[in-house]
Amino acid sequence: MSEKKQVTFEDIAKYTGFSKTTISRYFNRPATVTENNRKIIREALDTLGYQENKVAHILATGKTEYVGVIVPSLELDYYSSMLDKILKTYNEFGYKFIVFVGSNDAAAEMRYLEELLAYQIEGLIIMNHTLPSMSLCSLSVPVVAIEREDRFINSVNSDNYLGGIEAASLLLEKPCDVLIHLNSPTDESIPAYRRILGFKDYCLGHGLPCDIMIRDFGYSHEELHIPVKSAFEEMENRYPGMKKGVFCANDVIANYLLGQVIRKYGGLTPYYRIVGFDNTPMAVKAAYSISTIDQQIDVIAREAFSLLLEKIRLKRAGDPAADVPVHKTVSPLILRRETT
Amino acid sequence: MSEKKQVTFEDIAKYTGFSKTTISRYFNRPATVTENNRKIIREALDTLGYQENKVAHILATGKTEYVGVIVPSLELDYYSSMLDKILKTYNEFGYKFIVFVGSNDAAAEMRYLEELLAYQIEGLIIMNHTLPSMSLCSLSVPVVAIEREDRFINSVNSDNYLGGIEAASLLLEKPCDVLIHLNSPTDESIPAYRRILGFKDYCLGHGLPCDIMIRDFGYSHEELHIPVKSAFEEMENRYPGMKKGVFCANDVIANYLLGQVIRKYGGLTPYYRIVGFDNTPMAVKAAYSISTIDQQIDVIAREAFSLLLEKIRLKRAGDPAADVPVHKTVSPLILRRETT
Numbered sequence: 220m221s222e223k224k225q226v227t228f229e230d231i232a233k234y235t236g237f238s239k240t241t242i243s244r245y246f247n248r249p250a251t252v253t254e255n256n257r258k259i260i261r262e263a264l265d266t267l268g269y270q271e272n273k274v275a276h277i278l279a280t281g282k283t284e285y286v287g288v289i290v291p292s293l294e295l296d297y298y299s300s301m302l303d304k305i306l307k308t309y310n311e312f313g314y315k316f317i318v319f320v321g322s323n324d325a326a327a328e329m330r331y332l333e334e335l336l337a338y339q340i341e342g343l344i345i346m347n348h349t350l351p352s353m354s355l356c357s358l359s360v361p362v363v364a365i366e367r368e369d370r371f372i373n374s375v376n377s378d379n380y381l382g383g384i385e386a387a388s389l390l391l392e393k394p395c396d397v398l399i400h401l402n403s404p405t406d407e408s409i410p411a412y413r414r415i416l417g418f419k420d421y422c423l424g425h426g427l428p429c430d431i432m433i434r435d436f437g438y439s440h441e442e443l444h445i446p447v448k449s450a451f452e453e454m455e456n457r458y459p460g461m462k463k464g465v466f467c468a469n470d471v472i473a474n475y476l477l478g479q480v481i482r483k484y485g486g487l488t489p490y491y492r493i494v495g496f497d498n499t500p501m502a503v504k505a506a507y508s509i510s511t512i513d514q515q516i517d518v519i520a521r522e523a524f525s526l527l528l529e530k531i532r533l534k535r536a537g538d539p540a541a542d543v544p545v546h547k548t549v550s551p552l553i554l555r556r557e558t559t
Numbered sequence: 560m561s562e563k564k565q566v567t568f569e570d571i572a573k574y575t576g577f578s579k580t581t582i583s584r585y586f587n588r589p590a591t592v593t594e595n596n597r598k599i600i601r602e603a604l605d606t607l608g609y610q611e612n613k614v615a616h617i618l619a620t621g622k623t624e625y626v627g628v629i630v631p632s633l634e635l636d637y638y639s640s641m642l643d644k645i646l647k648t649y650n651e652f653g654y655k656f657i658v659f660v661g662s663n664d665a666a667a668e669m670r671y672l673e674e675l676l677a678y679q680i681e682g683l684i685i686m687n688h689t690l691p692s693m694s695l696c697s698l699s700v701p702v703v704a705i706e707r708e709d710r711f712i713n714s715v716n717s718d719n720y721l722g723g724i725e726a727a728s729l730l731l732e733k734p735c736d737v738l739i740h741l742n743s744p745t746d747e748s749i750p751a752y753r754r755i756l757g758f759k760d761y762c763l764g765h766g767l768p769c770d771i772m773i774r775d776f777g778y779s780h781e782e783l784h785i786p787v788k789s790a791f792e793e794m795e796n797r798y799p800g801m802k803k804g805v806f807c808a809n810d811v812i813a814n815y816l817l818g819q820v821i822r823k824y825g826g827l828t829p830y831y832r833i834v835g836f837d838n839t840p841m842a843v844k845a846a847y848s849i850s851t852i853d854q855q856i857d858v859i860a861r862e863a864f865s866l867l868l869e870k871i872r873l874k875r876a877g878d879p880a881a882d883v884p885v886h887k888t889v890s891p892l893i894l895r896r897e898t899t
Binding site: 292300303306316319441481482485505 | 580583625632639640642643647649650655656657658659660661667674678781784811814815817818822825840841843844845846847
């Protein structure tokens with residue numbers, strides 16, 4: 220195993236002509252070294268190959284180039300897809316990501332946060348719902364939320380209201396007897412709640428019957444199967460022989476609903492037209508490709524990272540704008556596929 | 560924004576009675592401070608709350624509690640599922656993960672490695688295929704591979720040969736006219752190659768006709784659709800009216816094949832029995848749940864991390880066993896579901 224020779228403080232002192240105490244101060248209390256001398260030492264470190272040890276560099280500059288990410292689960296396509304895109308921003312921006320996975324456990328999330336702060340992350344991207352934004356906003360680093368309650372922190376979300384409208388209008392491109400929306404109980408503070416509003420408003424505005432079916436669809440794939448099956452049976456009983464346009468809260472529910480339709484009808488049928496939400500890989504994995512509202516996950520990931528970077532910059536500059544939450548929305552697109 | 564008061568070297572010196580130079584040496588050249596004095600300083604840091612800054616702690620102990628992970632893509636269920644399980648080992652072991660995503664770009668992977676080493680990771684888990692194990696083994700930290708060429712590095716893999724046997728035996732639980740295996744071109748140095756061998760050997764040993772169809776199935780979902788469709792058409796033409804038992808290299812291919820069967824036959828048919836490999840969430844997302852060979856991704860992830868930890872320990876102890884590659888296999892399980 221090859222290992223580089225460690226560059227010592229003595230080497231750096233000899234090279235720069237400074238005392239070892241000055242070199243030590245550079246690493247431990249950089250503010251006590253003049254900017255000019257810091258520059259000389261930095262260049263010496265580069266020349267001597269000391270930059271190999273970024274941990275020392277962090278102490279000297281306070282810039283870790285680390286960002287923390289907390290995500291509920293990677294078993295759901297939406298989150299793994301979003302994380303994929305966030306991690307790939309490295310290629311453009313050079314920031315590294317420390318990732319924690321886990322959900323619905325406030326104590327665990329607090330521990331993740333403590334770890335991340337102890338390791339001096341420069342910012343945090345959070346997708347978990349557990350910790351309120353009122354707590355998150357008091358962290359010492361900027362925070363950007365994606366699709367969660369975000370009153371006191373920065374966020375980048377899909378334009379959910381527009382997405383709901385798009386879903387309804389897509390379903391109505393062909394004649395429909397009833398429009399249905401399947402969703403889990405969603406708190407009004409969660410951005411995705413506005414999907415429901417957009418869908419409902421569009422139906423009302425066009426004088427169309429609409430049925431908002433709120434059921435507990437759970438979070439894991441094992442959990443999802445059963446409630447989707449019973450929602451399907453409910454629709455079958457409630458609207459027999461009617462053409463149903465169904466907007467599902469996400470592609471996962473849409474996929475399970477399509478599964479039920481296939482099992483009953485042996486394939487696509489005019490009785491069901493289905494639209495999902497997200498445009499995760501799931502939507503093209505199904506036996507018939509699923510029409511969906513494309514959040515543009517890659518755009519959201521990139522916007523979230525860029526916003527975080529801007530906030531980090533403002534914070535470092537001592538600009539009070541660093542602490543004013545910014546909320547961005549990305550307009551979703553209609554993706555017409557086989558299920559509509 | 561609340562920020563803790565920074566504990567200075569002066570505070571620590573005053574508290575311990577040591578000189579500031581000693582405190583400085585503790586952080587920068589810990590080996591020059593006696594173990595006993597290191598202990599006193601460590602306790603003082605705890606008491607004074609200095610432990611909040613792990614970066615300083617890293618310099619003092621050399622223990623970053625960071626592990627690097629390099630994974631090709633999170634758009635494929637196998638990798639996102641494995642990463643999910645790896646990240647969750649945090650709850651048991653407390654190690655943090657710096658994650659890079661990207662595939663088939665040796666230059667990019669080298670850059671990831673340089674970053675990880677510069678940040679003093681203690682070990683690396685790698686799933687990418689690009690860099691040969693001969694290069695990886697010369698890194699200064701232990702490396703554990705999962706399902707990739709692993710000659711000179713540690714690895715934890717599924718017992719792929721057994722998996723191939725299990726797949727064939729599962730298909731033969733009901734009468735079958737021909738056994739078929741669908742796979743991408745696979746180098747013999749990749750552990751998954753042995754799935755093909757196990758399947759073939761079982762068929763030969765039982766005097767059964769078997770057709771190994773090697774096609775380029777690609778890596779993304781967009782890519783997969785077309786070659787699976789044409790493999791399906793090939794099977795339809797080559798074995799009309801025959802009962803085909805098809806072992807797919809992974810659940811993703813199995814899912815697309817099932818999609819083709821549904822499109823042609825309107826559901827399950829005695830002409831096709833399908834077995835996947837991996838037991839990713841994909842296998843239960845399909846319209847009909849897919850029988851599969853369960854790699855036990857959670858067990859593999861945990862074993863990989865435990866092996867890495869053991870190697871880190873050996874390395875720190877200067878034990879030469881640290882540098883001897885260990886290869887572990889996890890026996891897969893047969894999961895009977897609707898497609899068989």
